[in-house]
Amino acid sequence: MFDAAGLEVLDRAExxxxxxxxxxxxxxxxxQAxxxxxxxxxxxxxxxxxxxxxxxxxxxxxxxxxxxAFEVDEIDRDSGKGWSVVVVGRSGVVDHPAELAAAEEAAPRSWVSGRDRLIRIVIGSISGRRVGEVP
Amino acid sequence: MFDAAGLEVLDRAExxxxxxxxxxxxxxxxxQAxxxxxxxxxxxxxxxxxxxxxxxxxxxxxxxxxxxAFEVDEIDRDSGKGWSVVVVGRSGVVDHPAELAAAEEAAPRSWVSGRDRLIRIVIGSISGRRVGEVP
Structure with missing residues (x-):
């Protein structure tokens, strides 16, 4: 499936x-607004x-x-070929003891010190596009 | 200069x-909100x-x-080293005849067809961070 701009629409699983x-x-x-x-x-x-x-x-x-919203992409700088995925969802602190251990294990390593809080963004809507060769 | 998270703060010129x-x-x-x-x-x-x-x-x-807002970054996936710059500003269509020719010349090539409108984001605030080696 392609959108109005001619970009391939990716399904949720992709x-x-x-x-x-x-x-x-x-x-x-x-x-601050x-x-x-x-x-x-x-x-x-x-x-x-x-x-x-x-x-x-x-x-x-x-x-x-x-x-x-949360955006991830992988796009070639010269050709523009690649994909992007955008998630929209509710964020919140993971602080329930029953979840914390498993979440700590799954969480990414921090790039900087002092980031000791885990934030979860529940994946609500998710959409993605792939850009092929530009004609 | 470094921020509270230990990231190097970049000045406007950088x-x-x-x-x-x-x-x-x-x-x-x-x-849609x-x-x-x-x-x-x-x-x-x-x-x-x-x-x-x-x-x-x-x-x-x-x-x-x-x-x-407009975000640009270059970050190494494994080490997290790199930088990011965020602009906040007002956007608008470039449609004044006196500007259009010069803007068309400066504008990026479109990745997809049908993008014949030029949008300008006037750079208001600009901020940047550099992430060095994670200790």
Whole structure:
């Protein structure tokens, strides 16, 4: 299936598979009423995306029980060939003792120190596009 | 200078230089009250970012005179080393005859057909971070 712009539309299963192939994505949220975006590493766990955050950081505060988007892509710079997947879902802190151990195991390694909080983005809607050769 | 998370803070000049080195970024906007994000190729022109859009596309409608964010990064998947730059600014269609010719010349080549509209994002705030070796 192709969309109005001529891009191939990926189904949910394809999108989920692609999400597992790249460890870095971008979380999109609202910060003081302005659009905000931040690259983070992540992993896929139990129908959710897991990321790490500091307890008091701007990210942790802004995405506490918020609806956020998460974007992952792999695009060739010269040809534009590649794909992108966007998840929209509700974010929240993983703090239930019954989940924490398993989530800690599944969570990505932090790039920076002090990110000891686990954030889960429950995958609600998911959409993806693939760009082929430009005519 | 380093931020609370230990990331090196880049100044405006560094951010602007880095924006010119990568042709693909992600535009962050609001679509029907939900966060939305889309990878696009772009170029830097006259204090603005230029992207192409279809005249009637979801993107063109959503970012008509809206405040949007634009993210560019280059991050090593394994080490997390790299940088990211985020612009926040007002977007609008470039349609003034006095600007159109020069903007067309500076604009990126479209990856898909039918993107005959030029969108300018005036660079308002710009911020950047560099991630070094994770300790």
């Amino acid at each position: 999108c989920l598979e692609l999400l597992k192939t790249v460890p870095v994505g971008r979380i999109v949220f609202t910060d 302005l659009p905000a975006v931040l690259p983070v590493n992540y992993s896929v766990w139990d129908g959710s995306l897991l990321i790490r955050s500091g307890a008091g950081g701007k990210l942790a505060v802004a995405i506490r029980n918020a609806v956020v | 951010c602007l230089e880095l924006l010119k080195t990568v042709p693909v970024g992600r535009i962050v906007f609001t679509d 939900l966060p939305a994000v889309l990878p696009v190729n772009y170029s830097v022109w006259d204090g603005s970012l230029l992207i192409r859009s279809g005249a009637g596309g979801k993107l063109a409608v959503a970012i008509r005179n809206a405040v949007v």
